[in-house]
Amino acid sequence: MAKSLQDFLYPHANYHGSVRPEQLVFNANLQEFAQRVGYVSGLHTGGKLSSDEAFEEVRQLWKTLKRSKQHLKVGVSGDRE
Numbered sequence: 018m019a020k021s022l023q024d025f026l027y028p029h030a031n032y033h034g035s036v037r038p039e040q041l042v043f044n045a046n047l048q049e050f051a052q053r054v055g056y057v058s059g060l061h062t063g064g065k066l067s068s069d070e071a072f073e074e075v076r077q078l079w080k081t082l083k084r085s086k087q088h089l090k091v092g093v094s095g096d097r098e
Contacts, residue, residue, distance in 0.1 A: 039089040050082045 032044045054075055061071035086092060 039091055043086060043089050043091045046082055046085045050078055053078050 030048065032041060057066065057071050057074045057078075060066040061068065066074070
């Protein structure tokens with residue numbers, strides 16, 4: 018896949034938080050969540066997913082992101098850098 022097409026389909030923003038492995042992993046998970054929600058939104062807008070299907074998909078993506086945050090222990094007290 019051409020580099021510009023890959024950048025378009027899979028955009029990546031630079032990380033500006035504290036540089037710890039769990040923070041970097043969560044940031045990658047958060048970016049993937051945002052990208053997938055964008056895809057779901059596009060499919061819904063294009064009539065390929067019903068509102069209920071889109072909602073359920075986003076809900077599942079949110080649950081996955083939330084589990085990731087809990088597993089990585091990101092955002093717990095003392096983690097405000």
